[in-house]
Amino acid sequence: MAAKSIISRPVYGTLSPQPGKHHLFIADAEGALAIADLAAKAPADFFGGAHIIFIPGRDSKYADVLEALKPAQFYLGHSFASALPRLKQTLANAHMGLRLYLAGTEGLIGQAMQAALEAGIDHTSIQTEHRGSLARRMQCVHCKGITENVTTQPATCSHCGLLLLVRDHYSRRLAAFQGVCINAEDRSEIPPTEEVFR
Amino acid sequence: MSTGTTKLDVIVSDVVPVNELVTRFHFRRRDGELLPTFSGGAHVVVEMRDGERTRLNPYSLMGSPLDTREYTISVRRDDAGRGGSLFMHRQVRPGTEMVVSYPVNLFSLDLRARKHLMLAGGIGITPFMAQTAQLAAEGGNFELHYTCRTASLGTYADLLKERYDRRVRLYHDDRDERVDLDRLLSSQPLGTHLYVCGPSGMIGWVRERAAALGWPPETVHFEHFAAPQPGAPFDVTLALSDKTISVDEQQSLLEAIEAAGVDPPYLCRGGVCGQCETNVISHDGKFIHNDHWLSEEDHRSGCKIMPCVSRFEGRSLVLER
Numbered sequence: 071m072a073a074k075s076i077i078s079r080p081v082y083g084t085l086s087p088q089p090g091k092h093h094l095f096i097a098d099a100e101g102a103l104a105i106a107d108l109a110a111k112a113p114a115d116f117f118g119g120a121h122i123i124f125i126p127g128r129d130s131k132y133a134d135v136l137e138a139l140k141p142a143q144f145y146l147g148h149s150f151a152s153a154l155p156r157l158k159q160t161l162a163n164a165h166m167g168l169r170l171y172l173a174g175t176e177g178l179i180g181q182a183m184q185a186a187l188e189a190g191i192d193h194t195s196i197q198t199e200h201r202g203s204l205a206r207r208m209q210c211v212h213c214k215g216i217t218e219n220v221t222t223q224p225a226t227c228s229h230c231g232l233l234l235l236v237r238d239h240y241s242r243r244l245a246a247f248q249g250v251c252i253n254a255e256d257r258s259e260i261p262p263t264e265e266v267f268r
Numbered sequence: 269m270s271t272g273t274t275k276l277d278v279i280v281s282d283v284v285p286v287n288e289l290v291t292r293f294h295f296r297r298r299d300g301e302l303l304p305t306f307s308g309g310a311h312v313v314v315e316m317r318d319g320e321r322t323r324l325n326p327y328s329l330m331g332s333p334l335d336t337r338e339y340t341i342s343v344r345r346d347d348a349g350r351g352g353s354l355f356m357h358r359q360v361r362p363g364t365e366m367v368v369s370y371p372v373n374l375f376s377l378d379l380r381a382r383k384h385l386m387l388a389g390g391i392g393i394t395p396f397m398a399q400t401a402q403l404a405a406e407g408g409n410f411e412l413h414y415t416c417r418t419a420s421l422g423t424y425a426d427l428l429k430e431r432y433d434r435r436v437r438l439y440h441d442d443r444d445e446r447v448d449l450d451r452l453l454s455s456q457p458l459g460t461h462l463y464v465c466g467p468s469g470m471i472g473w474v475r476e477r478a479a480a481l482g483w484p485p486e487t488v489h490f491e492h493f494a495a496p497q498p499g500a501p502f503d504v505t506l507a508l509s510d511k512t513i514s515v516d517e518q519q520s521l522l523e524a525i526e527a528a529g530v531d532p533p534y535l536c537r538g539g540v541c542g543q544c545e546t547n548v549i550s551h552d553g554k555f556i557h558n559d560h561w562l563s564e565e566d567h568r569s570g571c572k573i574m575p576c577v578s579r580f581e582g583r584s585l586v587l588e589r
Binding site for chain 2: 088089090091092129161165167168169189190191192194195
């Protein structure tokens with residue numbers, strides 16, 4: 071569970087069933103288990119109005135857990151990028167009364183929230199629950215390139231190669247943590263690298 | 269200490285009867301300067317000096333926020349009320365010098381919304397007059413559904429129709445026209461915000477349906493100024509000020525506290541903003557809560573009261589004031 075450090079660092083809750091006509095779930099990997107936990111608390115006909123977009127990841131586990139909930143629509147994606155057009159289309163056609171639930175890694179929650187914000191949903195209206203990896207999506211503040219799945223501190227920008235301090239400073243607009251050059255004064259100074267975002 | 273209610277010295281520049289119940293009042297600054305800017309949904313507290321007594325009532329500003337040469341309010345005559353609206357209708361004339369507060373907005377537009385869906389009932393139309401003017405000026409997307417008792421009591425209905433045409437839909441009670449609320453709320457695009465102003469029954473109905481149909485609370489905005497209700501006189505002890513005061517039939521508890529020289533904070537004087545929330549030290553009797561600020565739990569606990577609109581019946585009441 072991520073601890074609160076500075077105000078922009080996202081904090082996540084526990085999914086709970088909301089009143090509404092349609093329920094859109096986006097989850098990756100262990101995020102499926104957060105949906106299963108919600109199902110235990112939900113009214114009987116809840117998933118009859120639900121649409122689940124699930125990205126199982128490499129292990130390909132948990133898809134059967136979600137299918138067993140008998141959602142009205144169920145979509146398995148190979149990656150977030152491949153699921154994004156479907157997500158955008160769903161949001162573009164949606165009406166007030168749609169409730170959004172995001173569960174899984176921070177990268178998945180952040181990018182799905184980014185699409186939802188662009189569709190006009192307020193971030194405070196979205197249910198989130200963090201499950202699984204703490205790997206971060208990081209923007210290099212110098213070259214603006216985004217590096218996915220950052221697990222170390224510091225981390226190397228996969229675009230410009232600078233060694234970056236991965237800050238808790240988060241941008242909802244970019245769905246990324248900010249990475250700032252850690253040795254700008256003296257590039258020969260190389261601090262030890264630790265794996266801290268597992 | 270009237271938080272945020274710096275005063276403006278104004279002169280009534282025009283008084284315009286709108287229909288059999290509603291009259292519009294125009295205010296300009298006595299020094300000829302422009303008035304402070306405001307945003308759609310803002311209200312001012314108007315001081316009514318009526319002989320011995322002073323009433324302070326909130327009214328929504330209904331003019332365009334783009335024009336600060338004057339403020340305009342519309343007052344519905346309430347023959348059974350405590351006399352504020354009757355004072356405005358009977359005694360205020362062009363040229364009358366009055367004092368109003370700076371504008372305060374407790375019902376502002378959320379300008380991040382993709383669309384603004386507005387529901388008005390009766391005199392609840394006034395904040396929407398300013399909000400629609402503000403939105404129309406910047407190409408905002410809005411739709412107004414306005415319910416009135418009869419066409420002749422549809423205050424500004426003709427004007428709104430003329431200005432905004434199909435973006436305004438009218439419903440008349442005497443023709444049994446009703447908003448198809450569930451269908452309306454279920455057919456709005458994502459990113460719509462809902463605004464409702466009117467009688468408390470209407471606000472309660474709309475909020476309940478919106479919540480049930482999955483509108484997140486942060487997308488539902490409402491305003492209802494509860495007018496202080498007259499009631500049986502009662503005595504109150506103000507523990508911090510060491511005073512015992514009497515609240516008469518036509519006076520609100522807040523007005524009685526002020527009349528005793530104690531100056532509690534206030535903003536809306538209509539049970540909405542929360543500024544005058546007061547702790548109860550002890551009581552023997554029953555509260556008549558009329559506010560929209562305290563939770564039901566607070567009301568039941570008997571530990572808090574909003575003196576601007578709520579009253580008390582019983583043997584003794586001691587407030588932390």
